[in-house]
Amino acid sequence: MALVAGIDSSTQSCKVVIRDADTGALVRQGRASHPEGSEVHPDHWWAALQEAVAAAGGLEDVAAVSVGGQQHGMVCLDSEGEVVRPALLWNDTRSAGAAKELIATAGDGDAAAGARYWASATGTVPVASLTLTKLHWLAANEPDNAAKTAAVCLPHDWLTWRLLGHGPGSGPGNLDALATDRSDASGTGYYSTAAGAYLPEVLKSSLGHVPHLPDVLGPLDVAGKASSGVLVAAGAGDNAAAALGVGAGVGDVVMSLGTSGTVFAVSGTPAADPSGLVAGFADAAGHYLPLVCTLNASRVFDATAALLDVSIGEFNELALSAESGAGGLTLVPYFDGERTPNLPDATGSLHGITRANYTPANLARAAVEGVVCSLADGLAALQDQGVEARRVILVGGGAQSTAVQQAAAQLLGVGISVPRLGEYVADGAARQAAGALTGHFPQWALDAVDLPAGKDDGGVLARYRRFASMHA
Ligand SMILES: Nc1ncnc2c1ncn2[C@@H]1O[C@H](COP(=O)(O)OP(=O)(O)O)[C@@H](O)[C@H]1O
Numbered sequence: 001m002a003l004v005a006g007i008d009s010s011t012q013s014c015k016v017v018i019r020d021a022d023t024g025a026l027v028r029q030g031r032a033s034h035p036e037g038s039e040v041h042p043d044h045w046w047a048a049l050q051e052a053v054a055a056a057g058g059l060e061d062v063a064a065v066s067v068g069g070q071q072h073g074m075v076c077l078d079s080e081g082e083v084v085r086p087a088l089l090w091n092d093t094r095s096a097g098a099a100k101e102l103i104a105t106a107g108d109g110d111a112a113a114g115a116r117y118w119a120s121a122t123g124t125v126p127v128a129s130l131t132l133t134k135l136h137w138l139a140a141n142e143p144d145n146a147a148k149t150a151a152v153c154l155p156h157d158w159l160t161w162r163l164l165g166h167g168p169g170s171g172p173g174n175l176d177a178l179a180t181d182r183s184d185a186s187g188t189g190y191y192s193t194a195a196g197a198y199l200p201e202v203l204k205s206s207l208g209h210v211p212h213l214p215d216v217l218g219p220l221d222v223a224g225k226a227s228s229g230v231l232v233a234a235g236a237g238d239n240a241a242a243a244l245g246v247g248a249g250v251g252d253v254v255m256s257l258g259t260s261g262t263v264f265a266v267s268g269t270p271a272a273d274p275s276g277l278v279a280g281f282a283d284a285a286g287h288y289l290p291l292v293c294t295l296n297a298s299r300v301f302d303a304t305a306a307l308l309d310v311s312i313g314e315f316n317e318l319a320l321s322a323e324s325g326a327g328g329l330t331l332v333p334y335f336d337g338e339r340t341p342n343l344p345d346a347t348g349s350l351h352g353i354t355r356a357n358y359t360p361a362n363l364a365r366a367a368v369e370g371v372v373c374s375l376a377d378g379l380a381a382l383q384d385q386g387v388e389a390r391r392v393i394l395v396g397g398g399a400q401s402t403a404v405q406q407a408a409a410q411l412l413g414v415g416i417s418v419p420r421l422g423e424y425v426a427d428g429a430a431r432q433a434a435g436a437l438t439g440h441f442p443q444w445a446l447d448a449v450d451l452p453a454g455k456d457d458g459g460v461l462a463r464y465r466r467f468a469s470m471h472a
């Protein structure tokens, strides 16, 4: 029995699953936390990866490994392979102005024309989350660090490189060993998803020079072999890895409630949405992954639970104990600013408060409904781009909440499928590792509970949309 390992290096933590390559049976797993903040030195990810691997019993008996990682994070390396500055993560909004400038410049001052240019050139209209806008911010605000940047890569690329034994000072040519895959390259802002190629001229005009970029590997390619002999696969962005992990097919929309809220589907054609709501990413199996991402999902639950001084389990019980509609309370969850819609400076808001409805249970319910409604808007944006939604597969930490599952079934207008408690990004990476080992993706069974579509009788979504539109 060959074993494969999948790693999910996501915003809040690193998770490792070790599975049987043939059957997909879970053999062991481990986890370690990442530090807080939207600016993190990559060394923390490496330390957490090693801790999580150790907690999972090590990789000595594992034949292949692959890394799924939080997307977009800007990892700048100097000519020796040393990290130039802590990575700016996908949820760091300081480059919002840089995004605006890149759009205006491309459209000669006309933002709509600029958005059309970017959607057609890369598949995605720039927002603060994209690596490109972070590099543009770096050039304007830290010119010395920009000048020192000899290579740029993403969190999963950097971890793959470290697993292969590379690192600061690991010798001349070590930057040449950097590798990525289409799914993560397509989230940089300097890669054309449709053409499958980097856009060096875009980098030159935003960073001031063209740094070395990781080779873009195919879905079943091998990045290399570690000194221990373990095969290291191409890896993927975390959302693309989740799509592989749940085996998403035509008609499936995946909705993830992690730190980010994401809604995405596997598609045969690349998206190019000039409204900027849908990002035109690639998937990890040779197709495309139109995706909507918000900045506010599970952490809205964490923050509300902290305010109410209850555990996350008690928070869910409270939300379940309130009526649908939270007695008239509506929470617009823009706690960390927002990416979709693009409102980086927004804050959250609570509407409809009366003395009668201002209870912990209604507040918990309003938090759940607010997050689910923001993702319902994401689903609508995907459908506007032609994505077919026959069911929504719920994943990510927040999907474990029964209150979230019920609200999703009620408010999304399609049936919900909740896979059994699992780590679907890490599982997707494990499937990719098995693919690199055998030359094909294995079919692994997925155990899920289905909930039929309910009805939004109380107009919860319409009321949410009315209050959310006040932020525009
Ligand atoms: N039962 C639950 N109900 C609501 N939220 C939960 C539950 N279990 C975990 N979470 C939340 O999920 C988040 C972690 O999810 P995860 O998908 O691992 O995030 P990320 O991939 O961004 O690191 C945390 O904010 C955590 O509080």
Ligand SMILES: O=C(CO)[C@@H](O)[C@H](O)COP(=O)(O)O
Pocket: 010, 011, 012, 069, 070, 071, 072, 090, 129, 187, 238, 239, 258, 259, 260, 261, 262, 291, 293
């Ligand atoms: O920016 C995006 C997708 O475009 C995020 O989905 C990140 O990839 C982080 O994922 P989580 O840590 O929230 O799972």
